[in-house]
Amino acid sequence: MDDDARDTASQTPAYAPETGPSVRVNQHGYEPGSPKRATLVSETDDAVSWELREYSGEVVAQGATTVLGVDETAGLHVHAIDFTDVDDEGTYSIEAEGEASYSFVIREGLFAPLMVDALNYFYLARSGIEIEATIVGDEYAREPGHISRPGGDDVNQGDFAVACQPAAESEKVYGEPWTGDYTLDVLGGWYDAGDHGKYVVNGGIAVAQLLGVWERAMRAGRGAQKALADGTLHIPEHGDGVPDVLNEARWELDFLVSMMVPKGEELAGMVHHKVHDHGWTAIPILPVDDPKPRLLHRPSTAATLNLAAVAAQGARLWEAYDSVYAAGLLDAATTAWRTALEHPDLFAPVEDGRNGGGPYDDDDVTDEFYWAAAELFLTTGEAEYAEYVTTSPVHTADSFPVGGFSWDQLDGIAKIQLATVDSDFADRAAVADQVIAGAQAIAGVQRRQAFGQALPPDGYVWGSNSQILNNIVVLGAGYDLSGDEELLAAARESMDYLLGRNALGLSYITGYGAVFVKNQHSRWFAHQVDRALPRPPVGSVAGGPNANTPTWDETISGLYPDKDCAPQLAYVDDIQSWSTNEITINWNSALAAAAAFLAFPEARVKL
Structure with a gap:
């Protein structure tokens, strides 16, 4: 570089985002x-x-x-x-x-329209089905992804018969060889985020929150139930008398069950951690055009317990509409529970996240065991599950960090369920006190924030917006249990931040507000790089500011090369900024759950 070029570079002003x-x-x-x-x-x-x-x-x-x-x-x-x-x-x-x-x-x-828009995101995230123009319009219609049969002439080889990781590759990530000589039909489910992967542990929390929206609506009354009834969402399953939110959840539940290791195999009853491409694809690429082979990754205890929990919850809620389907879910849940007890420490390592998909690593599954036991008890009432819950070290631990819960810390969801779902659980009142105390601690943090958000100063992690949304869920549960108006007020004011009252003056929810995000990280909602493709749909929430600089992508790093910016500024609405601007099913499920509470706040629990 010559001297003139150096002078020009030194005079380049530092990046300053538009803030309105x-x-x-x-x-x-x-x-x-x-x-x-x-x-x-x-x-x-x-x-x-x-x-x-x-x-x-x-x-x-x-x-x-x-x-x-x-x-x-x-x-x-x-x-x-x-x-x-x-x-x-x-x-x-x-x-x-x-x-x-x-x-x-x-x-x-x-907030009722926001709830519906947040839920409508999931049909657009479906794998293995045509997204119909008659339902969502021409802009968002697309051919079904990952349905071609192996051996066919199509570029995409599909999810009909997905093989396990080869032993040579799995040894590199697990430290020991693992494979299976079977294939699974894992068609369906939701694409997890901006890529074409499908992950059980992220699908677990997402489907649990959708099921929870309906479970709370049954308590909230006819207005909430009508807003979620058959015919309310943009999905093809209309006219069957089943609430649309349950039908949407079923699309993922069926996929999760399909990820179980078949009978006769070494780990029969365990659940594969994930299925995704062998190798990363570029942006943009529609699911139907994905050229990469797909692989099943080793089963994990966390994935198995996620299935046990949500299948048990789904069985409870589906019983009124399809008792045969509900019985099948409960059978899958109990099978998963038993096999998880036999294999309590089969963990997904961080190393299995370098070749086409994220790792979703988790080596502490005490919370998943607690959650699964809680849901199985609420569905069956059987004493063995109640005993497991009450003897778990999680039972008396603090399950409500003020920074918010996430896919890898699920005991908070378990305790909300134990406190709010009607049962004869002996410790129900004590668990309710924990939920209320957790909500009050979050409200205390919220009151101290200049922009009103329920997030502490050290909470700007990857997906910080979802942490706020999950804290709103806790505030809602605390309000349901206590009637404390300060908790309702804290939840309402926290949404201000997400809808524009923040350092960037930007609404993080597409289609909501005067200036909102439009370019979230996605391979098919990719209008920023291909004008023929749509932007993310109305009701899509961006991950949000990420002050954890070791996880930054090149786009945000290029804006702040010295890694020096205030936490709320560590965001850019650019499709390539996957560390600040991704969209995921578990972030949109959190938005749906938070919006559902704000739309219908009166769902008091009688203990």
Whole structure:
């Protein structure tokens, strides 16, 4: 590089993201009776005046900001604006220091449509089925992915008869050779994220949250049930009298059952950890055009227990609609439980994540055992499962980290189920107290955040937005159990962050807000690189800021080459930023569960 080039490079300004108006608001809107707050970015140390203006320009409220100082998660000096007392429906903006916020509404019913859109994501993520234009429109219609039969002339070899990893390859990742001489028909299920992989442990939490949306709706009343009934979602299974959310969950449940090792094999009854391409594919590529061979990866205890838990839950909920199907699910659940007890330490290693799919490594499955036992007890009422739950070290442990639960820490979901699902579980009240205490701790964190989110300063990990959403789920369960209005308020205000009240002034949910994400990491929602392909659908939540710099991708690293930015700024809406901008089934299931609570908050539990 010559001297002139060096001078030019040294003068290149550091990356500064577009952040919109200095007044950050929930761009989607606020419901009457909810907290209504905004965050002003301002360097002044003195309170400044603000005005809330109706669409006509009329000033309907005014006041002075509360100076909060520097928010280290945003790297910004901020003030708080509180207009909670305004409940009149209308379209508004807030003006301070001569600058107006994006417009927003105050009105009822803001979250039921978001719940439905979040759930509609899953049909578009289905593998092994045509996505029909008559259901989703021409833009999102596509040919079925991974259905071609092995030996055919098609590029894609399909999931009809997938072989196990070769022993030579598995030895490299497991430290010992493993394979099987069988193939499995694992057609169906949901594509996990931006690639074409299907992972049992991520599918487990996702399907559990969809089943949980319906289980809570049964308690919430007719309004919630009507919103999820047959005919409400964009899926082909209409007219059978089954709630659409259960039919969508079934698409994944059937796939999870298909991942079981067949009878007569060494690990019969265990569940393969994942199935995905042998080698990474590039962006963009439709599922039908995927040229890579597919492989089953070694069974794991975690995957087996995920199946045991969700199949037991599914059996309970499907009993009213298809008793034969429910019985089959329960048989799969009990088989998986027994085999997991026989193989309690078959773990998926991090090394098995370098050739076409993520590892989803987990070497602590005490929480999965607890979760599976809890769901089996709630479905069967059998004493052996209750005994396992009460004697587990998890039973009295803190299961509600303020940073949020995830696919690899599932005891929080188990305890929410034990506390909220009707049963004669002897320790139900004590578990309910744990859920309430966990929710109150999360609410305490939420109250201290300048942008209102239920996430501590060290919580900006990969998928941080899903951590907030899962914390909203805990807040919702705590409210269901206690009626504590502060928990409901914390859940409502946490959604402000996801819908635009954040350091970037950006809604992280596609189609919601004035400025929202459009280019999440995906191989087929890839409009950014191929104009013939669609953007992610309305209701898709991006992973969000990721301050864990060792996991950064090249795109975000190129923007911050010194790895130096405030946690909330560690995000870019670019299709290549897989570490900040991916979409996944378990993040959208968390969005659906959180939105379902906010749409129908009255589902009190009587202990």
